[in-house]
Amino acid sequence: SYELTQPPSLSVSPGQTASITCSGDKLGNEYASWFQQRPGQSPVLVIYEDTKRSSGIPERFSGSNSGNTATLTISGTQAMDEADYYCQSWDRRKVVFGGGTKLTVL
Amino acid sequence: QVQLVQSGAEVKRPGASVKVSCKTSGYTFTSYDINWVRQAPGQGLEWMGWIYPNSGNTDSAEEFQGRVTMTRDTSINTAYMELSSLRSEDTAVYFCARGRELLSIDHWGQGTLVTVSS
Numbered sequence: 001s002y003e004l005t006q007p008p009s010l011s012v013s014p015g016q017t018a019s020i021t022c023s024g025d026k027l028g029n030e031y032a033s034w035f036q037q038r039p040g041q042s043p044v045l046v047i048y049e050d051t052k053r054s055s056g057i058p059e060r061f062s063g064s065n066s067g068n069t070a071t072l073t074i075s076g077t078q079a080m081d082e083a084d085y086y087c088q089s090w091d092r093r094k095v096v097f098g099g100g101t102k103l104t105v106l
Numbered sequence: 107q108v109q110l111v112q113s114g115a116e117v118k119r120p121g122a123s124v125k126v127s128c129k130t131s132g133y134t135f136t137s138y139d140i141n142w143v144r145q146a147p148g149q150g151l152e153w154m155g156w157i158y159p160n161s162g163n164t165d166s167a168e169e170f171q172g173r174v175t176m177t178r179d180t181s182i183n184t185a186y187m188e189l190s191s192l193r194s195e196d197t198a199v200y201f202c203a204r205g206r207e208l209l210s211i212d213h214w215g216q217g218t219l220v221t222v223s224s
Contacts, residue, residue: 001168033210035151042201042217043151048210086151090208094167095141095153 002091004098011104018074020101022087025068032070033088034063036081037100043086047072079105108132110202110215117221123190126218128202135183136160139205142176142187144198145217152198156205157185192222 004024012018022032032050035043045054047063050070060075070089074081082105087098113127128140142154155166157176164176175188185202200218205211 031209035211037151042214043203044214045210045212048212054212084150088151088211093207094165095143095156095205095211097143097151097153100150 006098006101009102012077018077020072022070022098028066030089032065034072035086037084108213112215112218115219118192125188128185130183140185141203141205143201146198197222
């Protein structure tokens with residue numbers, strides 16, 4: 001079955017740039033999305049169609065998708081960005097999620 | 107505004123079935139998919155399947171085929187997900203989420219905790 005691979009964790013200092021990768025075979029051939037999930041809450045759409053920011057999402061969030069890798073970049077990371085992040089795409093019309101990356105801001 | 111409101115928490119015995127509802131508002135129900143996604147305690151998101159309310163067509167992940175049934179009632183803009191033959195590993199929060207096939211999943215329900223325990 002198709003898999004999307006993310007690093008389990010990433011730590012950054014406030015103000016630094018965080019880049020979370022998502023790898024999958026020919027991932028660039030389908031749209032990728034990114035979701036932010038804080039503890040005890042439902043996921044929130046951050047990036048869709050590779051590069052588009054969802055409504056209300058700050059400009060410091062950006063996305064890219066090419067070849068086998070999609071990337072979520074958070075510029076000037078803030079403490080409030082600490083959360084789990086999941087990539088998502090499609091394989092034969094079925095939804096696939098990455099395993100998630102726990103972003104720590106310290 | 108778009109809203110997806112799910113039914114309340116459930117406790118079930120192993121071998122039983124559970125049916126979760128997802129009542130939508132704020133958009134045209136028949137124009138978007140409804141996806142079902144679950145999250146076991148401390149784990150990641152797992153896609154279960156989707157239903158296209160306009161036609162009633164469904165598709166599901168291989169691991170749930172034969173055990174999951176997704177339906178909808180267009181008269182009350184509500185989607186349902188029924189999971190049968192429950193086992194302890196099915197203990198999870200179950201989410202419904204609005205989507206457009208191959209484009210995005212953009213709004214989520216609040217989640218429904220299903221606990222399977224003897």
